[in-house]
Amino acid sequence: MSDDQPTTSNAQTVYGRHLRQRRNAANLSADDLGAIGHCSGSLVYQIERGERRPAWSFTRAVDTRFGGDGLLCDLHDLIDNENPIHPKWFGDLLRAEPRATRIRLFEPQALPGLLQTESYARALISGMRPVNASVDELVAGRMARQRLLFRQVPPQMWALIDEPVLLRLAKMDPAVVKEQLEHLIGVAEHSHIVLQVLPITATVHAAMNGSFLLMTLPEGEVGYIESVTTGQLISEASGVSEVERRYDLAKADALSPGRTVNHLRKLLENPDEHCI
CATH class of the missing domain: 3.30.870 (Endonuclease; Chain A)
Structure with missing residues (x-):
């Protein structure tokens, strides 16, 4: 794997699955959710497939849109613990x-x-x-x-x-x-x-x-x-x-x-x- 390819973790896969379920339940398109999270719809799809790591700004924005129960934030913490970006x-x-x-x-x-x-x-x-x-x-x-x-x-x-x-x-x-x-x-x-x-x-x-x-x-x-x-x-x-x-x-x-x-x-x- 080249250095610039994003890595996938188990928590990242679970995060993506919950994100997709919540987006579908809210009847939002990937572009709709991207506008909320300040990214493209194609990036939303990649996050949902577990191929790309979400930014914290994205997680906080979509968590608020989905009621602010903190589930996506908790999953993001798990992603960071499994595969930290920063030391x-x-x-x-x-x-x-x-x-x-x-x-x-x-x-x-x-x-x-x-x-x-x-x-x-x-x-x-x-x-x-x-x-x-x-x-x-x-x-x-x-x-x-x-x-x-x-x-x-x-x-x-x-x-x-x-x-x-x-x-x-x-x-x-x-x-x-x-x-x-x-x-x-x-x-x-x-x-x-x-x-x-x-x-x-x-x-x-x-x-x-x-x-x-x-x-x-x-x-x-x-x-x-x-x-x-x-x-x-x-x-x-x-x-x-x-x-x-x-x-x-x-x-x-x-x-x-x-x-x-x-x-x-x-x-x-x-x-x-x-x-x-």
């Missing part, structure tokens, strides 16, 4: 993230997943050549995560982005560049989302060890750090304090939110003029 350590982040009332992060390599457009996410994920899931599945999962930023009571988000991230973005396909920059400028207009760029002129700064994230959860503040093969939630006070210290120091070297948006607008007008 367990990343699952820890995905479970904590929706519970956060505040998210602060620093990204030195790519734009934060919560702020990526679909085309930008697809380019990044394709470049990583995933082996445990298809590019479509991973992109759908990343897009589904972003709903938390636009729910009725969203978390406050403060994203600190290293300027080399924008330099790499500027070299991508022009359509991807335009869409992504317009998206960043647009989300920065929301009062609960603050963007700041750490300019390349800050040649030495406190966040040079890599990306990290801070979340305010009901039980307190936690940090999160990861590498290529592992990630870790940090709840010990000393560890969280050190992550916060580095974040605050790096933020002190960053452009103001207003200057950041102005720079994004200039980059949108002329992607060849990179540096601040």
Whole structure:
């Protein structure tokens, strides 16, 4: 089996059977259900046959349409347990993230997943050549995560982005560049989302060890750090304090939110003029 072929699990087959039964009972066509779940009718058929894994956004949407009894969500959990798309350590982040009332992060390599457009996410994920899931599945999962930023009571988000991230973005396909920059400028207009760029002129700064994230959860503040093969939630006070210290120091070297948006607008007008 090639890497990009979706795998089939027993839970996936059961999920598909229940989905088809419920669709037929509701007298809905595959296209009707696809419109509800934001996908094509042909993909609905593939999910029903157990050939494709459903996205969580699809499962939640159709579960609500069918009365919200949670059966499809429970089956989706079983699919994840049998054949996880993400390693367990990343699952820890995905479970904590929706519970956060505040998210602060620093990204030195790519734009934060919560702020990526679909085309930008697809380019990044394709470049990583995933082996445990298809590019479509991973992109759908990343897009589904972003709903938390636009729910009725969203978390406050403060994203600190290293300027080399924008330099790499500027070299991508022009359509991807335009869409992504317009998206960043647009989300920065929301009062609960603050963007700041750490300019390349800050040649030495406190966040040079890599990306990290801070979340305010009901039980307190936690940090999160990861590498290529592992990630870790940090709840010990000393560890969280050190992550916060580095974040605050790096933020002190960053452009103001207003200057950041102005720079994004200039980059949108002329992607060849990179540096601040």
